[in-house]
Amino acid sequence: MQALVVDDSKAVRSILTRILGELGFGVAQAADGVEALAELRKMKPDLALVDWNMPHLNGLELVVAIRRQGTYDGVKLMMVTTESETHQMVRALDAGADEYVMKPFTKDVIVDKLKLLGFPVRQDA
Ligand SMILES: [Mg+2]
Secondary structure, three states: OEEEEEOOOHHHHHHHHHHHHHOOOEEEEEOOHHHHHHHHHHHOOOEEEEEOOOOOOOHHHHHHHHHHOHHHOOOEEEEEEEHHHHHHHHHHHHHOOOEEEEEOOOHHHHHHHHHHOOOOOOOOO
16 A cells, blocks of 8 residues: 655654554655645555645645546545634545545544545554
């Protein structure tokens, strides 16, 4: 399983990379939506975790761009967002996001959402 972590915060990228690694994912990172699109072309991940507020191309714009391109239909998109952006989530879901996680998140929440998306993650990982 391959995952792409997209967030302009290096700290958040590190946390998510560690969690996903422990769960058995190979993980690549991108610091904004433009980098993410470049990575997607290279790696074709099974999952992308997408921050909302990022420079160049924000999370919503990235979701729209990904879903516009049929080659990425297989990728599950999980928005990782802050409380203040909750009211926007319906827009992201309408645009093709599959799930969302609120910041600050715990590993348990990530595990639960991955299970909802059908990934075979171990509860005790
Ligand atoms: Mg951000």
